């Protein structure tokens with residue numbers, strides 16, 4: 001792994017607050033701050049409105065770049081019935097929460113898996129409701145690429161709004177759609193507002209620290225960052241069950257989380273160095 005550390009530190013570097021390491025929130029914030037990050041993204045569970053977490057993050061001088069809306073039953077979006085209706089109501093509460101706490105972006109998945117329910121009018125109408133709610137509350141809705149880009153394309157085609165945006169997940173394009181270097185940017189670049197940067201070996205969605213999988217970062221980074229000005233470097237790594245053993249010999253057992261965030265921050269600097277050349 002080659003890290004070029006001759007960076008000018010121009011862009012905000014952001015990490016996921018909870019990489020799924022079992023530690024207290026104050027510990028997480030401490031490690032993220034001392035690694036050098038400027039801010040975090042916060043993943044929300046259903047009905048979660050983490051005021052205290054946001055306050056603690058900000059008290060430590062970190063920004064909250066976005067909130068990731070929950071997605072455990074996101075396919076219900078496309079199906080008539082109370083589950084989808086309730087889910088939308090929950091999203092609206094969380095968008096209201098983002099507005100109240102001045103978080104500018106919420107990220108949303110709109111499908112799960114290879115074969116979600118059929119694309120439906122009820123789904124499009126619900127997305128239109130969410131967009132209208134975002135417009136009223138001044139919060140950007142960033143849809144994220146997973147497996148089914150056709151659903152995203154249909155939504156972008158049918159829903160016109162300055163508040164409808166796009167979060168490009170580099171790892172998903174590498175492993176889930178396999179089109180990272182031929183991504184259909186003509187349909188997405190004008191909507192771009194944030195990145196999810198993480199790595200994998202192309203076989204599955206591993207959320208590894210950048211430079212630990214097979215993504216050609218030197219090739220892709222200058223291109224995707226040229227599509228829109230001033231997008232932060234947001235790293236979306238997780239400590240998934242299988243990756244605990246992947247990292248075992250890389251970080252010490254007693255200081256795992258601190259070392260993990262330090263390595264992740266180095267990767268963010270290396271990514272930035274491709275933008276300064």
Ligand SMILES: [Zn+2]
Nearest residue numbers: 144169196236
């Ligand atoms: Zn992502």
